[in-house]
Amino acid sequence: MNTIFDISPRTAAEFDDDSFWKVLEERHPEERGRRAAKSKFYWQRSLPQVDLVVTMYVSPDKDRCGVFLGRNEKLGAVDVAERVRPHAVRLSEMLKLDPAVSSAEFPFMSEWQVNCFAADNWPAMSDWLTTEASRFERALVGLAV
Structure with a gap:
């Protein structure tokens, strides 16, 4: 029985991604271009000046969203961890990243624990994602990775 008090876990497949990304586009129209x-x-922001992409993602089944350096072969964003490794200490300092959030595959990651299914969280999530992506971008361009 589905009631307003039903707190059963929802699956990622149930997430209304089209509506979420629409909120992001409406609040941050510059992201579309x-x-x-x-x-x-996920949504990848292109950084052509350094051949990288910053990936903004939602993980609704884990109640989090985040930003990390992604891969995109079409744009030359390959071997990202290896390319950024010489700048790892400085980049982590600049971004004040929590090492517990990152992994070997994605060494530079920022996350926010949030209920992704709650549509009233979407404006704040989209603002946080774009702010974090911009912080990553400034750091990467500043280091000339």
Whole structure:
């Protein structure tokens, strides 16, 4: 029985990604022109000056969204971890990243624990994602990675 008090876990497949990304586009229309790729769970911002992409993502089944350096072969954003490794300490200092959030595959990651299914969180999520992506971009361009 589905009631307003039903707190059963929802699956990622149930996430209304089209509506979420529409909120992001409405609040941040400049992102549309910078988009390198988009899928159900992520949006990549192109950084052509450094051949990288910053990936904004939602992980609704884990109640989080985040930003990390992604891969995109079409744009030359390959071997990202290896390319950024010489700048790892400085980049982590600049971004004040929590090492517990990152992994070997994605060494530079920022996350926010938030209920992604709650549509009233979407404006704040889209603002946070674009702010974080901009912080990543400034750091990467500043280091001339």
